[in-house]
Amino acid sequence: MEELTEITMSARTVDEAIELALKELDVDRDEAEVEILSRGKTGFLGIGSEVARVRARKLSAGGASRTTPEPAATNSGPAPAATAPVSPGVSAASDTAAAAALTSVGRILEAAGVNVTRTLRAANDPETGGPIIDLAGEDSGLLIGRRGQTLQALQFLVNMIVRKEFDGVRVMLDVENYRQRRESSLRDMATKVAERVAQTGRGITLEPMPPADRRIIHTTLTDHPGVTTESTGEGEGRKVMVMPSRD
Numbered sequence: 001m002e003e004l005t006e007i008t009m010s011a012r013t014v015d016e017a018i019e020l021a022l023k024e025l026d027v028d029r030d031e032a033e034v035e036i037l038s039r040g041k042t043g044f045l046g047i048g049s050e051v052a053r054v055r056a057r058k059l060s061a062g063g064a065s066r067t068t069p070e071p072a073a074t075n076s077g078p079a080p081a082a083t084a085p086v087s088p089g090v091s092a093a094s095d096t097a098a099a100a101a102l103t104s105v106g107r108i109l110e111a112a113g114v115n116v117t118r119t120l121r122a123a124n125d126p127e128t129g130g131p132i133i134d135l136a137g138e139d140s141g142l143l144i145g146r147r148g149q150t151l152q153a154l155q156f157l158v159n160m161i162v163r164k165e166f167d168g169v170r171v172m173l174d175v176e177n178y179r180q181r182r183e184s185s186l187r188d189m190a191t192k193v194a195e196r197v198a199q200t201g202r203g204i205t206l207e208p209m210p211p212a213d214r215r216i217i218h219t220t221l222t223d224h225p226g227v228t229t230e231s232t233g234e235g236e237g238r239k240v241m242v243m244p245s246r247d
Contacts, residue, residue, distance in 0.1 A: 005058045009102075010051040010119040014039055020120065021056035023099040024106070033057045051119055097166040098123040098131035104161040105133060105173065108154065114139045121174070130162075130169040140175045148182060151175055152210060183216055190220040193242050198226030203243035208233065214240050 007024050011017035018034055025032060033056070040052035102118055109116060116137035125132050135143055144151050155173045162171055174180075193204050206217065217240045218229050230241045 006055065008037070008053060008055045010053045010117070012040070012051060012120065012122070014052045014054060016120065016123065017052045017054045018056065020099050020102055021054055023096075024103055025056055025058055027058055031059055033059055097162060097169045097171075098133075100162050100165060101131045101133060101158055101169075101171045104158045105135070105154075108157060109135075114142060116140050116143065125172070128170055128172045130171050132172045132174065135173060135175045143173075143175050144178055147213070148178065148210070151178065152212075182213070186213055186216045187220045190217045190242075194221050194224050194227045197242050197244055198224075201244050203241055205232070206240045206242065208237050208239050211238075214238065217242075 005025070007021050009017045009021035009024065011020055014036055018029075021034070022029060022032060035055040035057075037053040037055055038051075098120055102120060105118055116135045116139055119134045119136070121132040121134050123131055142150070143154060145153075151173060155171065158171050158173065159169075162169055172179075193206070197204055209217070214231055218231075221227055221229050221242065226245055227242050228245050230243065231238055232241055233239050
């Protein structure tokens with residue numbers, strides 16, 4: 001594989017993007033030239049937020065490192081807010097795990113010839129237990145697959161690689177907010193099925209689903225007064241049964 005000499009990296013802060021870019025290039029800070037493309041912004045309540053972006057380039061032997069500031073804004077106005085520091089919950093170990101995850105994803109997608117960008121949404125999300133990486137671009141649709149099966153397989157491979165060095169870390173991959181859209185769709189379906197079961201008194205067995213999707217169905221209907229849920233089947237054929245409550 002051809003040696004990587006230049007990379008553009010996105011992350012929540014400039015410092016985080018620089019660190020991840022240096023890890024991708026496998027160089028120290030004094031061995032690369034870094035250009036800040038965008039410092040990003042936090043937005044209001046997450047609306048209008050933008051990630052920070054940098055371009056890092058390996059220097060030839062004997063070169064001195066330098067950081068090139070982003071172009072000055074042409075319009076007048078208040079200076080951009082300083083980037084937020086990494087939250088206390090993000091440790092150095094989790095940053096390294098995030099870098100390992102980004103590197104693993106990049107190598108797999110490069111080998112597959114898939115053209116997408118990788119953005120670190122979170123280095124250590126408390127809910128998922130590890131990094132969350134967003135994938136976007138012209139080939140992003142190829143990474144989802146039927147009911148997210150391709151995305152799940154890619155995530156499984158990345159986790160296998162990362163956990164060899166960072167035990168217990170759980171990497172989550174998302175493609176243009178597919179997971180959020182999928183969860184919303186499953187919750188809507190679960191609610192409609194539950195109403196039908198409650199009205200007819202007849203149980204309905206849903207199609208086979210992966211564990212994450214079945215969990216969404218169960219949690220959505222946990223407090224529904226008219227139905228109960230149960231998983232049945234084996235392996236990839238495991239399904240959720242929605243049945244009338246026995247009151």
